[in-house]
Amino acid sequence: MPAALYPAHLDTLLARTAEALARGGFDHLVVPSGTLHYQAFDDRDYPYAVNPQFKAWLPVTKAPGSWLVATPGQRPKLVFLQPHDYWHVVPEAPGGYWAGHFDIVVVRDAADAARHLPADPSRCAILGEAQSALGDYVPNNPPAVIAYLEYHRAFKTPYEVAMMREASRIGVRAHRAAERAFRAGASEFGIHLAYCQAAGQDANDLPYGNIVCLNEHAAVLHYTDRDRVPPKAARSFLIDAGASFGGYACDITRTYSADRGDEFQAMIDAVDAAQLKMCDAVRDGADYRQIHLDAHLALAVILRDAGILRITADDAVARGVSSAFFPHGIGHGIGLQVHDVAGFAASDAGGTIAKPEGHPYLRLTRTLAPGMAVTIEPGIYFIDMLLDELKAKGLGDTVDWDRVAAFKPYGGIRIEDDVVCTDGAPINLTREAFSAT
Incomplete structure:
Protein backbone atom coordinates (compact mmCIF):
# COMPACT_ATOMS: atom_id res chain seq x y z
CA MET A 1 0.00 0.00 0.00
CA PRO A 2 2.65 2.67 0.84
CA ALA A 3 4.40 2.06 -2.49
CA ALA A 4 1.31 2.92 -4.52
CA LEU A 5 0.74 6.09 -2.50
CA TYR A 6 4.32 7.33 -2.55
CA PRO A 7 4.33 9.24 -5.90
CA ALA A 8 1.47 11.48 -4.78
CA HIS A 9 3.23 12.02 -1.46
CA LEU A 10 6.37 13.13 -3.28
CA ASP A 11 4.35 15.50 -5.47
CA THR A 12 2.91 17.08 -2.32
CA LEU A 13 6.40 17.56 -0.85
CA LEU A 14 7.65 19.13 -4.07
CA ALA A 15 4.72 21.57 -4.16
CA ARG A 16 5.24 22.51 -0.52
CA THR A 17 8.94 22.98 -1.12
CA ALA A 18 8.40 25.31 -4.06
CA GLU A 19 6.17 27.56 -1.96
CA ALA A 20 8.49 27.45 1.05
CA LEU A 21 11.51 28.41 -1.06
CA ALA A 22 9.59 31.25 -2.69
CA ARG A 23 8.67 32.61 0.72
CA GLY A 24 12.26 32.43 1.91
CA GLY A 25 13.84 33.72 -1.30
CA PHE A 26 15.88 30.59 -2.08
CA ASP A 27 16.36 28.40 -5.13
CA HIS A 28 17.15 25.03 -3.57
CA LEU A 29 16.20 23.00 -0.52
CA VAL A 30 19.21 21.10 0.82
CA VAL A 31 18.76 18.63 3.66
CA PRO A 32 21.57 16.68 5.31
CA SER A 33 20.58 13.35 6.81
CA GLY A 34 22.63 14.12 9.91
CA THR A 35 25.93 12.90 11.28
CA LEU A 36 27.17 10.90 14.23
CA HIS A 37 27.72 12.65 17.56
CA TYR A 38 30.62 11.51 19.70
CA GLN A 39 30.56 11.62 23.46
CA ALA A 40 32.86 14.10 25.15
CA PHE A 41 36.27 12.71 26.07
CA ASP A 42 35.37 9.36 24.51
CA ASP A 43 35.39 7.60 21.16
CA ARG A 44 31.84 6.29 21.41
CA ASP A 45 29.04 7.86 19.41
CA TYR A 46 25.53 8.61 20.59
CA PRO A 47 22.73 6.69 18.83
CA TYR A 48 22.24 8.19 15.39
CA ALA A 49 18.92 9.90 14.71
CA VAL A 50 18.09 10.89 11.14
CA ASN A 51 17.07 14.47 10.40
CA PRO A 52 13.22 14.47 10.26
CA GLN A 53 13.38 16.91 7.31
CA PHE A 54 15.32 14.22 5.44
CA LYS A 55 13.17 11.20 6.22
CA ALA A 56 10.05 13.13 5.21
CA TRP A 57 11.15 12.48 1.63
CA LEU A 58 12.17 8.84 1.71
CA PRO A 59 12.00 5.90 4.13
CA VAL A 60 15.74 5.88 4.84
CA THR A 61 16.67 6.26 8.49
CA LYS A 62 20.22 4.90 8.71
CA ALA A 63 22.35 6.79 6.21
CA PRO A 64 24.43 9.41 8.06
CA GLY A 65 26.39 11.78 5.86
CA SER A 66 23.86 11.74 3.02
CA TRP A 67 22.14 14.77 1.46
CA LEU A 68 18.88 15.52 -0.28
CA VAL A 69 18.44 18.35 -2.80
CA ALA A 70 15.05 19.57 -4.02
CA THR A 71 14.90 22.23 -6.73
CA PRO A 72 11.53 23.35 -8.16
CA GLY A 73 10.99 21.94 -11.65
CA GLN A 74 13.62 19.21 -11.24
CA ARG A 75 13.73 15.67 -9.96
CA PRO A 76 14.95 15.56 -6.38
CA LYS A 77 18.54 14.40 -5.92
CA LEU A 78 19.87 12.04 -3.27
CA VAL A 79 23.59 12.14 -2.52
CA PHE A 80 24.02 8.87 -0.69
CA LEU A 81 27.06 8.12 1.46
CA GLN A 82 28.09 4.48 1.23
CA PRO A 83 31.62 4.49 2.65
CA HIS A 84 34.30 1.87 2.33
CA ASP A 85 34.31 0.58 5.90
CA TYR A 86 35.10 -2.75 7.51
CA TRP A 87 34.50 -1.57 11.08
CA HIS A 88 30.77 -0.98 10.69
CA VAL A 89 27.86 -2.14 8.58
CA VAL A 90 27.70 -0.01 5.45
CA PRO A 91 24.24 1.30 4.43
CA GLU A 92 22.69 -0.76 1.68
CA ALA A 93 22.58 0.77 -1.79
CA PRO A 94 19.43 2.85 -2.35
CA GLY A 95 16.57 0.76 -3.62
CA GLY A 96 12.87 0.12 -3.30
CA TYR A 97 9.68 1.76 -4.47
CA TRP A 98 10.96 5.28 -3.82
CA ALA A 99 14.39 5.12 -5.45
CA GLY A 100 13.21 5.53 -9.04
CA HIS A 101 11.87 8.98 -8.24
CA PHE A 102 15.32 10.40 -7.40
CA ASP A 103 18.54 11.16 -9.21
CA ILE A 104 20.91 9.20 -6.98
CA VAL A 105 24.64 9.76 -6.61
CA VAL A 106 26.62 7.40 -4.39
CA VAL A 107 29.73 8.79 -2.71
CA ARG A 108 32.36 6.90 -0.72
CA ASP A 109 33.67 9.78 1.35
CA ALA A 110 31.50 12.30 3.22
CA ALA A 111 33.47 15.25 1.83
CA ASP A 112 32.72 14.19 -1.75
CA ALA A 113 29.05 15.05 -1.29
CA ALA A 114 29.82 18.77 -1.67
CA ARG A 115 30.63 18.30 -5.37
CA HIS A 116 27.04 17.19 -5.99
CA LEU A 117 25.25 19.99 -4.13
CA PRO A 118 24.05 23.22 -5.77
CA ALA A 119 26.91 25.47 -6.85
CA ASP A 120 25.96 28.50 -4.77
CA PRO A 121 25.32 27.69 -1.08
CA SER A 122 23.92 31.18 -0.52
CA ARG A 123 20.93 30.26 -2.71
CA CYS A 124 20.16 27.20 -0.60
CA ALA A 125 17.84 26.75 2.34
CA ILE A 126 19.86 24.18 4.28
CA LEU A 127 17.84 22.46 7.00
CA GLY A 128 19.76 20.58 9.65
CA GLU A 129 21.93 20.73 12.74
CA ALA A 130 25.17 22.70 12.86
CA GLN A 131 27.26 19.54 13.02
CA SER A 132 26.05 18.56 9.54
CA ALA A 133 27.95 21.46 7.92
CA LEU A 134 30.09 20.47 4.95
CA GLY A 135 32.46 23.21 3.84
CA ASP A 136 30.39 26.21 2.77
CA TYR A 137 27.17 24.21 3.07
CA VAL A 138 26.23 25.28 6.57
CA PRO A 139 22.68 24.78 7.81
CA ASN A 140 20.94 28.17 7.91
CA ASN A 141 17.45 26.92 8.79
CA PRO A 142 15.55 29.92 7.36
CA PRO A 143 12.55 30.62 9.62
CA ALA A 144 10.17 31.30 6.72
CA VAL A 145 11.02 27.99 5.06
CA ILE A 146 10.84 25.94 8.24
CA ALA A 147 7.62 27.60 9.39
CA TYR A 148 5.89 26.72 6.13
CA LEU A 149 7.15 23.15 5.88
CA GLU A 150 6.55 22.28 9.52
CA TYR A 151 3.07 23.81 9.60
CA HIS A 152 1.98 21.74 6.59
CA ARG A 153 3.69 18.61 7.87
CA ALA A 154 0.79 18.35 10.29
CA PHE A 155 -1.41 17.37 7.33
CA LYS A 156 -0.48 13.79 6.56
CA THR A 157 -0.66 12.47 3.02
Whole structure:
Protein backbone atom coordinates (compact mmCIF):
# COMPACT_ATOMS: atom_id res chain seq x y z
CA MET A 1 0.00 0.00 0.00
CA PRO A 2 2.65 2.67 0.84
CA ALA A 3 4.40 2.06 -2.49
CA ALA A 4 1.31 2.92 -4.52
CA LEU A 5 0.74 6.09 -2.50
CA TYR A 6 4.32 7.33 -2.55
CA PRO A 7 4.33 9.24 -5.90
CA ALA A 8 1.47 11.48 -4.78
CA HIS A 9 3.23 12.02 -1.46
CA LEU A 10 6.37 13.13 -3.28
CA ASP A 11 4.35 15.50 -5.47
CA THR A 12 2.91 17.08 -2.32
CA LEU A 13 6.40 17.56 -0.85
CA LEU A 14 7.65 19.13 -4.07
CA ALA A 15 4.72 21.57 -4.16
CA ARG A 16 5.24 22.51 -0.52
CA THR A 17 8.94 22.98 -1.12
CA ALA A 18 8.40 25.31 -4.06
CA GLU A 19 6.17 27.56 -1.96
CA ALA A 20 8.49 27.45 1.05
CA LEU A 21 11.51 28.41 -1.06
CA ALA A 22 9.59 31.25 -2.69
CA ARG A 23 8.67 32.61 0.72
CA GLY A 24 12.26 32.43 1.91
CA GLY A 25 13.84 33.72 -1.30
CA PHE A 26 15.88 30.59 -2.08
CA ASP A 27 16.36 28.40 -5.13
CA HIS A 28 17.15 25.03 -3.57
CA LEU A 29 16.20 23.00 -0.52
CA VAL A 30 19.21 21.10 0.82
CA VAL A 31 18.76 18.63 3.66
CA PRO A 32 21.57 16.68 5.31
CA SER A 33 20.58 13.35 6.81
CA GLY A 34 22.63 14.12 9.91
CA THR A 35 25.93 12.90 11.28
CA LEU A 36 27.17 10.90 14.23
CA HIS A 37 27.72 12.65 17.56
CA TYR A 38 30.62 11.51 19.70
CA GLN A 39 30.56 11.62 23.46
CA ALA A 40 32.86 14.10 25.15
CA PHE A 41 36.27 12.71 26.07
CA ASP A 42 35.37 9.36 24.51
CA ASP A 43 35.39 7.60 21.16
CA ARG A 44 31.84 6.29 21.41
CA ASP A 45 29.04 7.86 19.41
CA TYR A 46 25.53 8.61 20.59
CA PRO A 47 22.73 6.69 18.83
CA TYR A 48 22.24 8.19 15.39
CA ALA A 49 18.92 9.90 14.71
CA VAL A 50 18.09 10.89 11.14
CA ASN A 51 17.07 14.47 10.40
CA PRO A 52 13.22 14.47 10.26
CA GLN A 53 13.38 16.91 7.31
CA PHE A 54 15.32 14.22 5.44
CA LYS A 55 13.17 11.20 6.22
CA ALA A 56 10.05 13.13 5.21
CA TRP A 57 11.15 12.48 1.63
CA LEU A 58 12.17 8.84 1.71
CA PRO A 59 12.00 5.90 4.13
CA VAL A 60 15.74 5.88 4.84
CA THR A 61 16.67 6.26 8.49
CA LYS A 62 20.22 4.90 8.71
CA ALA A 63 22.35 6.79 6.21
CA PRO A 64 24.43 9.41 8.06
CA GLY A 65 26.39 11.78 5.86
CA SER A 66 23.86 11.74 3.02
CA TRP A 67 22.14 14.77 1.46
CA LEU A 68 18.88 15.52 -0.28
CA VAL A 69 18.44 18.35 -2.80
CA ALA A 70 15.05 19.57 -4.02
CA THR A 71 14.90 22.23 -6.73
CA PRO A 72 11.53 23.35 -8.16
CA GLY A 73 10.99 21.94 -11.65
CA GLN A 74 13.62 19.21 -11.24
CA ARG A 75 13.73 15.67 -9.96
CA PRO A 76 14.95 15.56 -6.38
CA LYS A 77 18.54 14.40 -5.92
CA LEU A 78 19.87 12.04 -3.27
CA VAL A 79 23.59 12.14 -2.52
CA PHE A 80 24.02 8.87 -0.69
CA LEU A 81 27.06 8.12 1.46
CA GLN A 82 28.09 4.48 1.23
CA PRO A 83 31.62 4.49 2.65
CA HIS A 84 34.30 1.87 2.33
CA ASP A 85 34.31 0.58 5.90
CA TYR A 86 35.10 -2.75 7.51
CA TRP A 87 34.50 -1.57 11.08
CA HIS A 88 30.77 -0.98 10.69
CA VAL A 89 27.86 -2.14 8.58
CA VAL A 90 27.70 -0.01 5.45
CA PRO A 91 24.24 1.30 4.43
CA GLU A 92 22.69 -0.76 1.68
CA ALA A 93 22.58 0.77 -1.79
CA PRO A 94 19.43 2.85 -2.35
CA GLY A 95 16.57 0.76 -3.62
CA GLY A 96 12.87 0.12 -3.30
CA TYR A 97 9.68 1.76 -4.47
CA TRP A 98 10.96 5.28 -3.82
CA ALA A 99 14.39 5.12 -5.45
CA GLY A 100 13.21 5.53 -9.04
CA HIS A 101 11.87 8.98 -8.24
CA PHE A 102 15.32 10.40 -7.40
CA ASP A 103 18.54 11.16 -9.21
CA ILE A 104 20.91 9.20 -6.98
CA VAL A 105 24.64 9.76 -6.61
CA VAL A 106 26.62 7.40 -4.39
CA VAL A 107 29.73 8.79 -2.71
CA ARG A 108 32.36 6.90 -0.72
CA ASP A 109 33.67 9.78 1.35
CA ALA A 110 31.50 12.30 3.22
CA ALA A 111 33.47 15.25 1.83
CA ASP A 112 32.72 14.19 -1.75
CA ALA A 113 29.05 15.05 -1.29
CA ALA A 114 29.82 18.77 -1.67
CA ARG A 115 30.63 18.30 -5.37
CA HIS A 116 27.04 17.19 -5.99
CA LEU A 117 25.25 19.99 -4.13
CA PRO A 118 24.05 23.22 -5.77
CA ALA A 119 26.91 25.47 -6.85
CA ASP A 120 25.96 28.50 -4.77
CA PRO A 121 25.32 27.69 -1.08
CA SER A 122 23.92 31.18 -0.52
CA ARG A 123 20.93 30.26 -2.71
CA CYS A 124 20.16 27.20 -0.60
CA ALA A 125 17.84 26.75 2.34
CA ILE A 126 19.86 24.18 4.28
CA LEU A 127 17.84 22.46 7.00
CA GLY A 128 19.76 20.58 9.65
CA GLU A 129 21.93 20.73 12.74
CA ALA A 130 25.17 22.70 12.86
CA GLN A 131 27.26 19.54 13.02
CA SER A 132 26.05 18.56 9.54
CA ALA A 133 27.95 21.46 7.92
CA LEU A 134 30.09 20.47 4.95
CA GLY A 135 32.46 23.21 3.84
CA ASP A 136 30.39 26.21 2.77
CA TYR A 137 27.17 24.21 3.07
CA VAL A 138 26.23 25.28 6.57
CA PRO A 139 22.68 24.78 7.81
CA ASN A 140 20.94 28.17 7.91
CA ASN A 141 17.45 26.92 8.79
CA PRO A 142 15.55 29.92 7.36
CA PRO A 143 12.55 30.62 9.62
CA ALA A 144 10.17 31.30 6.72
CA VAL A 145 11.02 27.99 5.06
CA ILE A 146 10.84 25.94 8.24
CA ALA A 147 7.62 27.60 9.39
CA TYR A 148 5.89 26.72 6.13
CA LEU A 149 7.15 23.15 5.88
CA GLU A 150 6.55 22.28 9.52
CA TYR A 151 3.07 23.81 9.60
CA HIS A 152 1.98 21.74 6.59
CA ARG A 153 3.69 18.61 7.87
CA ALA A 154 0.79 18.35 10.29
CA PHE A 155 -1.41 17.37 7.33
CA LYS A 156 -0.48 13.79 6.56
CA THR A 157 -0.66 12.47 3.02
CA PRO A 158 -2.38 9.11 2.43
CA TYR A 159 1.12 7.61 2.13
CA GLU A 160 2.03 8.88 5.58
CA VAL A 161 -1.17 7.52 7.10
CA ALA A 162 -0.33 4.14 5.56
CA MET A 163 3.15 4.26 7.08
CA MET A 164 1.72 5.14 10.49
CA ARG A 165 -0.77 2.30 10.16
CA GLU A 166 2.14 -0.10 9.68
CA ALA A 167 3.93 1.34 12.71
CA SER A 168 0.73 0.85 14.73
CA ARG A 169 0.48 -2.77 13.63
CA ILE A 170 4.00 -3.44 14.92
CA GLY A 171 3.38 -1.54 18.13
CA VAL A 172 0.16 -3.37 18.95
CA ARG A 173 1.81 -6.74 18.34
CA ALA A 174 4.45 -5.76 20.88
CA HIS A 175 1.85 -4.43 23.34
CA ARG A 176 0.10 -7.80 23.23
CA ALA A 177 3.38 -9.51 24.08
CA ALA A 178 4.03 -7.07 26.92
CA GLU A 179 0.66 -7.79 28.51
CA ARG A 180 1.33 -11.53 28.31
CA ALA A 181 4.69 -11.01 30.02
CA PHE A 182 3.00 -8.97 32.78
CA ARG A 183 0.38 -11.65 33.34
CA ALA A 184 3.20 -14.23 33.55
CA GLY A 185 4.91 -12.32 36.36
CA ALA A 186 7.83 -10.71 34.51
CA SER A 187 9.78 -7.75 35.83
CA GLU A 188 9.60 -4.34 34.19
CA PHE A 189 12.87 -5.09 32.41
CA GLY A 190 11.57 -8.48 31.33
CA ILE A 191 8.41 -6.90 29.95
CA HIS A 192 10.52 -4.38 28.07
CA LEU A 193 12.58 -7.18 26.50
CA ALA A 194 9.42 -9.04 25.51
CA TYR A 195 8.14 -5.87 23.88
CA CYS A 196 11.34 -5.31 21.90
CA GLN A 197 11.43 -8.93 20.81
CA ALA A 198 7.84 -8.84 19.54
CA ALA A 199 8.37 -5.51 17.77
CA GLY A 200 11.69 -6.61 16.29
CA GLN A 201 13.09 -3.25 17.40
CA ASP A 202 15.62 -2.27 20.03
CA ALA A 203 16.33 1.01 21.80
CA ASN A 204 17.89 2.56 18.68
CA ASP A 205 14.91 1.61 16.50
CA LEU A 206 12.03 2.54 18.79
CA PRO A 207 10.70 6.10 18.43
CA TYR A 208 11.16 6.77 22.17
CA GLY A 209 12.25 4.99 25.32
CA ASN A 210 9.68 2.49 26.55
CA ILE A 211 7.79 3.48 29.71
CA VAL A 212 7.12 0.23 31.58
CA CYS A 213 5.56 0.64 35.03
CA LEU A 214 4.39 -1.79 37.66
CA ASN A 215 2.36 -0.63 40.66
CA GLU A 216 3.32 2.81 42.08
CA HIS A 217 5.79 3.43 39.25
CA ALA A 218 2.81 4.33 37.04
CA ALA A 219 2.58 7.57 39.03
CA VAL A 220 5.85 8.72 37.39
CA LEU A 221 4.75 10.01 33.99
CA HIS A 222 8.01 9.18 32.20
CA TYR A 223 9.25 6.26 34.28
CA THR A 224 12.08 4.48 32.44
CA ASP A 225 14.17 2.84 35.19
CA ARG A 226 12.73 -0.67 34.62
CA ASP A 227 13.35 -2.75 37.73
CA ARG A 228 15.14 -6.01 36.99
CA VAL A 229 13.26 -7.94 39.69
CA PRO A 230 9.46 -8.19 39.76
CA PRO A 231 7.64 -6.86 42.83
CA LYS A 232 6.34 -9.32 45.40
CA ALA A 233 2.82 -8.48 44.29
CA ALA A 234 2.10 -6.97 40.90
CA ARG A 235 -1.10 -4.98 41.18
CA SER A 236 -1.06 -2.89 38.02
CA PHE A 237 0.79 -2.40 34.75
CA LEU A 238 1.08 0.74 32.61
CA ILE A 239 3.02 0.65 29.35
CA ASP A 240 3.62 3.61 27.06
CA ALA A 241 5.59 2.30 24.10
CA GLY A 242 5.71 2.84 20.37
CA ALA A 243 7.24 1.42 17.21
CA SER A 244 8.72 2.75 14.00
CA PHE A 245 8.13 2.00 10.34
CA GLY A 246 10.03 3.74 7.56
CA GLY A 247 10.69 6.75 9.76
CA TYR A 248 7.13 7.09 11.08
CA ALA A 249 6.07 6.48 14.67
CA CYS A 250 3.19 5.13 16.67
CA ASP A 251 2.62 6.06 20.31
CA ILE A 252 0.41 3.73 22.34
CA THR A 253 -0.37 3.49 26.05
CA ARG A 254 -2.38 0.84 27.87
CA THR A 255 -3.04 0.13 31.55
CA TYR A 256 -4.03 -3.16 33.17
CA SER A 257 -5.00 -4.39 36.61
CA ALA A 258 -3.65 -7.72 37.79
CA ASP A 259 -7.16 -8.46 39.07
CA ARG A 260 -9.55 -7.99 36.17
CA GLY A 261 -12.48 -7.66 38.57
CA ASP A 262 -11.25 -5.06 41.07
CA GLU A 263 -12.03 -1.38 41.51
CA PHE A 264 -8.89 -0.31 39.71
CA GLN A 265 -9.88 -2.25 36.60
CA ALA A 266 -13.30 -0.61 36.81
CA MET A 267 -11.59 2.79 36.78
CA ILE A 268 -9.44 1.70 33.81
CA ASP A 269 -12.60 0.70 31.97
CA ALA A 270 -14.18 4.07 32.73
CA VAL A 271 -11.13 5.95 31.43
CA ASP A 272 -11.11 3.75 28.34
CA ALA A 273 -14.76 4.51 27.59
CA ALA A 274 -14.18 8.25 28.09
CA GLN A 275 -11.08 8.11 25.92
CA LEU A 276 -13.03 6.62 23.02
CA LYS A 277 -15.42 9.57 23.15
CA MET A 278 -12.46 11.96 23.14
CA CYS A 279 -11.06 10.18 20.09
CA ASP A 280 -14.38 10.65 18.32
CA ALA A 281 -14.01 14.40 18.90
CA VAL A 282 -11.01 14.50 16.52
CA ARG A 283 -13.07 16.14 13.81
CA ASP A 284 -12.58 18.79 11.15
CA GLY A 285 -12.87 22.20 12.80
CA ALA A 286 -12.45 20.95 16.38
CA ASP A 287 -10.28 23.09 18.66
CA TYR A 288 -7.75 20.71 20.19
CA ARG A 289 -7.60 22.93 23.27
CA GLN A 290 -11.28 22.27 23.88
CA ILE A 291 -10.75 18.52 23.58
CA HIS A 292 -8.18 18.90 26.36
CA LEU A 293 -10.50 20.95 28.57
CA ASP A 294 -13.40 18.55 27.97
CA ALA A 295 -11.11 15.68 28.99
CA HIS A 296 -10.62 17.30 32.39
CA LEU A 297 -14.35 17.33 32.95
CA ALA A 298 -14.78 13.71 31.82
CA LEU A 299 -11.98 12.52 34.10
CA ALA A 300 -13.36 14.53 37.00
CA VAL A 301 -16.67 12.70 36.56
CA ILE A 302 -14.81 9.39 36.83
CA LEU A 303 -13.02 10.58 39.97
CA ARG A 304 -16.33 11.70 41.46
CA ASP A 305 -18.00 8.38 40.62
CA ALA A 306 -15.12 6.53 42.28
CA GLY A 307 -15.65 8.47 45.47
CA ILE A 308 -12.34 10.28 45.24
CA LEU A 309 -13.75 13.78 44.77
CA ARG A 310 -16.04 15.31 47.36
CA ILE A 311 -17.06 18.12 44.99
CA THR A 312 -18.78 18.15 41.63
CA ALA A 313 -16.83 17.54 38.45
CA ASP A 314 -17.47 21.11 37.31
CA ASP A 315 -16.10 22.48 40.57
CA ALA A 316 -13.06 20.21 40.36
CA VAL A 317 -12.17 21.62 36.95
CA ALA A 318 -12.91 25.22 37.89
CA ARG A 319 -10.81 25.04 41.06
CA GLY A 320 -7.90 23.22 39.46
CA VAL A 321 -8.40 20.02 41.45
CA SER A 322 -8.64 17.88 38.32
CA SER A 323 -5.11 18.95 37.34
CA ALA A 324 -3.70 17.22 40.41
CA PHE A 325 -4.94 13.92 38.98
CA PHE A 326 -4.49 14.74 35.26
CA PRO A 327 -1.39 16.96 35.08
CA HIS A 328 -0.37 16.55 31.42
CA GLY A 329 -1.90 17.47 28.09
CA ILE A 330 -4.46 15.37 26.26
CA GLY A 331 -1.91 14.65 23.53
CA HIS A 332 0.17 15.99 20.66
CA GLY A 333 0.75 15.74 16.95
CA ILE A 334 2.43 12.56 15.70
CA GLY A 335 4.06 11.38 12.49
CA LEU A 336 7.73 11.62 11.59
CA GLN A 337 8.34 12.56 15.21
CA VAL A 338 6.50 11.30 18.27
CA HIS A 339 5.89 14.88 19.35
CA ASP A 340 5.46 16.27 15.87
CA VAL A 341 6.36 19.86 15.13
CA ALA A 342 4.33 23.09 14.81
CA GLY A 343 1.85 22.16 17.48
CA PHE A 344 1.36 25.81 18.43
CA ALA A 345 1.67 27.38 14.95
CA ALA A 346 -0.89 30.06 14.19
CA SER A 347 -0.26 29.84 10.44
CA ASP A 348 2.29 28.69 7.89
CA ALA A 349 3.95 32.08 8.27
CA GLY A 350 4.58 31.61 11.97
CA GLY A 351 2.97 32.91 15.12
CA THR A 352 1.77 31.03 18.17
CA ILE A 353 -1.60 29.88 19.49
CA ALA A 354 -1.48 30.13 23.27
CA LYS A 355 -2.20 27.26 25.63
CA PRO A 356 -5.25 27.52 27.87
CA GLU A 357 -4.43 29.29 31.12
CA GLY A 358 -3.41 26.84 33.82
CA HIS A 359 -2.53 24.06 31.34
CA PRO A 360 1.21 24.45 30.67
CA TYR A 361 1.88 20.95 29.37
CA LEU A 362 -0.51 20.82 26.43
CA ARG A 363 1.58 20.24 23.27
CA LEU A 364 -0.97 21.16 20.60
CA THR A 365 -3.28 24.17 20.36
CA ARG A 366 -4.29 24.16 16.69
CA THR A 367 -7.71 23.68 15.15
CA LEU A 368 -7.96 20.22 13.63
CA ALA A 369 -8.39 19.64 9.92
CA PRO A 370 -8.39 16.61 7.60
CA GLY A 371 -5.01 14.90 7.52
CA MET A 372 -3.88 15.96 10.97
CA ALA A 373 -2.76 13.06 13.18
CA VAL A 374 -2.84 13.41 16.95
CA THR A 375 -2.66 11.34 20.09
CA ILE A 376 -5.46 11.23 22.63
CA GLU A 377 -4.11 10.17 26.02
CA PRO A 378 -6.15 10.98 29.11
CA GLY A 379 -4.84 9.82 32.46
CA ILE A 380 -5.58 9.64 36.16
CA TYR A 381 -2.63 9.43 38.56
CA PHE A 382 -1.99 9.41 42.29
CA ILE A 383 1.15 11.53 42.61
CA ASP A 384 2.25 12.49 46.11
CA MET A 385 3.77 15.82 45.10
CA LEU A 386 0.62 17.03 43.35
CA LEU A 387 -1.69 15.76 46.07
CA ASP A 388 0.42 17.52 48.69
CA GLU A 389 0.10 20.73 46.66
CA LEU A 390 -3.69 20.39 46.79
CA LYS A 391 -3.52 20.34 50.57
CA ALA A 392 -1.08 23.26 50.62
CA LYS A 393 -3.53 25.29 48.52
CA GLY A 394 -6.31 24.68 51.02
CA LEU A 395 -8.11 22.23 48.75
CA GLY A 396 -7.64 19.15 50.90
CA ASP A 397 -11.33 19.00 51.77
CA THR A 398 -12.23 18.45 48.10
CA VAL A 399 -10.79 14.92 48.19
CA ASP A 400 -11.60 11.74 50.12
CA TRP A 401 -8.10 10.76 51.23
CA ASP A 402 -9.12 7.26 52.28
CA ARG A 403 -10.17 6.59 48.69
CA VAL A 404 -6.93 8.06 47.43
CA ALA A 405 -5.00 5.75 49.76
CA ALA A 406 -6.87 2.77 48.32
CA PHE A 407 -5.82 3.63 44.76
CA LYS A 408 -2.28 4.93 45.35
CA PRO A 409 -0.66 1.44 45.28
CA TYR A 410 -1.76 1.17 41.62
CA GLY A 411 0.06 4.34 40.54
CA GLY A 412 -2.11 5.56 37.75
CA ILE A 413 -3.90 5.03 34.46
CA ARG A 414 -3.24 6.25 30.93
CA ILE A 415 -4.91 5.16 27.68
CA GLU A 416 -3.46 6.50 24.43
CA ASP A 417 -4.44 6.08 20.78
CA ASP A 418 -3.18 7.64 17.54
CA VAL A 419 -6.05 9.25 15.64
CA VAL A 420 -6.23 10.81 12.17
CA CYS A 421 -8.69 13.61 11.45
CA THR A 422 -10.66 13.25 8.19
CA ASP A 423 -13.56 15.08 6.55
CA GLY A 424 -15.83 12.60 8.33
CA ALA A 425 -15.34 10.13 11.16
CA PRO A 426 -11.78 9.97 12.52
CA ILE A 427 -9.47 7.03 11.83
CA ASN A 428 -8.24 5.44 15.06
CA LEU A 429 -5.06 3.70 13.94
CA THR A 430 -4.49 2.15 17.36
CA ARG A 431 -7.91 0.61 17.79
CA GLU A 432 -7.79 -0.66 14.21
CA ALA A 433 -4.56 -2.48 14.97
CA PHE A 434 -5.84 -3.95 18.25
CA SER A 435 -9.00 -5.16 16.48
CA ALA A 436 -6.89 -6.91 13.87
CA THR A 437 -4.80 -8.92 16.38
